[in-house]
Amino acid sequence: MTQLFLSGTWGTLRLFLLTLVGCLVLGTILAAMRVSPTPVLRVTAHTYVNVVRNTPLTLVMFFCVFGLPYLDIRFAESAGLNSMILATIALIAYTACFVAETLRSGIATVPVGQAEAARAIGLTFGQTLSTVVLPQAVRTVIPPLGSVIIAMLKNTSIASAFNNRELMSAMRNAIELRGDLVITILLATAVVYLVLALILGRVFDLLEKKLVILR
Amino acid sequence: MSAPTQVLFDAPGPRARRNNVIMSVVSVLVLLGIIAFIVWKFYDAGQLEPNRWSPFTYTGIQQVLLRGMGATLSVAAVATLLALAVGLVFALLRLAPTRAISLPSTIVLEVFRGVPVLLLIFATFMIFGNRIGPFWSVVIGLTLYNGMVIAEIIRAGILAVPKGQREAAMAIGLRSSQTMGLVLLPQALRAMMPTLIAQVVVLLKDSALGFMVTYQDLLYQVNAIGRQYNNLLPTFIVGALLYIAINMIVAASAQWLERRLQSKTAGGSGPANAID
Numbered sequence: 001m002t003q004l005f006l007s008g009t010w011g012t013l014r015l016f017l018l019t020l021v022g023c024l025v026l027g028t029i030l031a032a033m034r035v036s037p038t039p040v041l042r043v044t045a046h047t048y049v050n051v052v053r054n055t056p057l058t059l060v061m062f063f064c065v066f067g068l069p070y071l072d073i074r075f076a077e078s079a080g081l082n083s084m085i086l087a088t089i090a091l092i093a094y095t096a097c098f099v100a101e102t103l104r105s106g107i108a109t110v111p112v113g114q115a116e117a118a119r120a121i122g123l124t125f126g127q128t129l130s131t132v133v134l135p136q137a138v139r140t141v142i143p144p145l146g147s148v149i150i151a152m153l154k155n156t157s158i159a160s161a162f163n164n165r166e167l168m169s170a171m172r173n174a175i176e177l178r179g180d181l182v183i184t185i186l187l188a189t190a191v192v193y194l195v196l197a198l199i200l201g202r203v204f205d206l207l208e209k210k211l212v213i214l215r
Numbered sequence: 216m217s218a219p220t221q222v223l224f225d226a227p228g229p230r231a232r233r234n235n236v237i238m239s240v241v242s243v244l245v246l247l248g249i250i251a252f253i254v255w256k257f258y259d260a261g262q263l264e265p266n267r268w269s270p271f272t273y274t275g276i277q278q279v280l281l282r283g284m285g286a287t288l289s290v291a292a293v294a295t296l297l298a299l300a301v302g303l304v305f306a307l308l309r310l311a312p313t314r315a316i317s318l319p320s321t322i323v324l325e326v327f328r329g330v331p332v333l334l335l336i337f338a339t340f341m342i343f344g345n346r347i348g349p350f351w352s353v354v355i356g357l358t359l360y361n362g363m364v365i366a367e368i369i370r371a372g373i374l375a376v377p378k379g380q381r382e383a384a385m386a387i388g389l390r391s392s393q394t395m396g397l398v399l400l401p402q403a404l405r406a407m408m409p410t411l412i413a414q415v416v417v418l419l420k421d422s423a424l425g426f427m428v429t430y431q432d433l434l435y436q437v438n439a440i441g442r443q444y445n446n447l448l449p450t451f452i453v454g455a456l457l458y459i460a461i462n463m464i465v466a467a468s469a470q471w472l473e474r475r476l477q478s479k480t481a482g483g484s485g486p487a488n489a490i491d
Contacts, residue, residue: 035223037223037224037227037231037235037238038235038238038239038242039239040238040239040242040243040246041238041242044242044246050463051455051459054416054420054458054459054462054463054466055420055455055458055459056420056421056422056423056424056434056458057420057423058423058424058426058427058434059423059434059437059451059454059455059458062434062438062451063448063451063455066447067447067448067451070260070262070447070448071256071257071259071260071262071448072256072259072260073256107223115223119224119225125223125224128223128224129223133223154330154331154332155331157331157333157334158331158333158424160333161427168331168333168334168337171334171337175341182341182342183342186334186337186338186341186342189334190326190330190334190338193329193330193331193334194326194329194330197329197330198329
């Protein structure tokens with residue numbers, strides 16, 4: 001039983017870490033596109049964010065895990081690894097929208113003078129964004145970014161319905177094994193999620209203390 | 216330049232304009248390439264053939280989709296009302312002056328806010344499912360989670376009302392329940408309307424999880440149709456469009472409400488009303 005939960009927790013963490021990296025990268029790209037001088041990129045990013053943000057994650061996952069194989073898109077030989085990669089893609093595609101929106105609100109809080117000064121010394125748009133505006137923007141949005149990431153941790157539970165080995169599927173297996181301990185197992189799962197969320201919350205608190213700029 | 220963030224780049228000169236055109240052309244080409252690739256993939260897999268899409272013209276299928284939509288909307292509506300009620304109660308409990316009340320409610324709130332909403336729905340279904348059925352399992356799961364999030368939103372809203380408002384209310388002799396109900400809450404509600412509506416959209420999307428406890432909502436019907444007619448991808452796309460339409464309507468009504476409330480607030484703070 002402990003074994004089951006340990007491997008489940010590891011599965012959740014793996015999904016979480018992969019998605020974390022992916023959604024930060026894709027979210028930053030989307031945010032940069034939304035403020036870029038090229039109208040086409042702005043419109044594209046805007047459309048993508050609005051479409052995916054308004055679709056339930058369950059449906060996004062359905063599309064990725066069950067739909068993409070219809071299009072002959074496969075990433076791994078083994079079915080388990082394949083559905084993990086597809087579920088990760090779904091999580092990244094979904095969470096990146098929220099990361100992008102958060103970053104964009106952060107960019108809006110950076111004083112106009114900063115960008116103007118950067119332009120005045122001759123930095124290009126890419127340089128202005130990456131060396132002046134984004135570093136400040138990220139610091140101001142650490143608390144909301146934290147809640148987006150914590151929400152993503154909880155959203156990894158949805159992957160359990162798509163042939164993924166993680167905490168929720170471990171819980172369901174455990175309940176099948178020991179039907180008499182349903183409530184204990186449910187509570188144990190809740191505790192693991194709570195602990196993970198609390199640790200993550202502490203990490204973001206520390207980051208905030210270290211980095212945040214008050215305006 | 217209509218871009219709201221135009222401080223990031225200058226009004227384009229001749230060179231920038233040329234670069235812009237080049238960038239636009241390149242990105243349009245890349246985008247078209249991606250779209251063409253997707254369409255080709257769909258075509259290659261035979262997903263674009265008319266018989267995959269024709270089921271959506273049958274009235275039977277349309278009715279099933281409508282029924283699913285009704286089920287999704289009704290579960291979301293009931294859960295929203297309950298979550299607002301639970302949220303209000305917990306916000307007030309957390310703001311209670313006695314620690315004996317505020318501390319336990321804080322713990323309960325943090326626990327329910329810290330676990331996945333799927334776990335809550337699942338747990339309710341596992342423990343009470345036989346007696347209350349999937350509909351109420353989903354409603355209770357959604358209410359527990361979103362109620363706690365809404366409680367935090369309301370609490371933040373109440374704390375954001377300027378301190379002078381409470382002091383003034385106390386000074387003219389209102390009881391603390393009157394201060395809360397007549398002075399603080401109405402102002403807080405207006406300020407947090409956008410966040411509240413955003414949470415309602417989250418709740419609506421989370422209601423799709425009801426599918427996992429056999430609640431026959433929109434997603435359930437989409438999945439059923441897709442499997443029956445062997446057209447999963449087209450049905451997913453139709454289902455996504457329906458969800459997006461619902462959520463956009465909710466978001467648009469939020470904006471409308473916000474504008475209305477704002478114009479009211481502006482009128483309310485005028486000198487005419489300040490007298491009485």
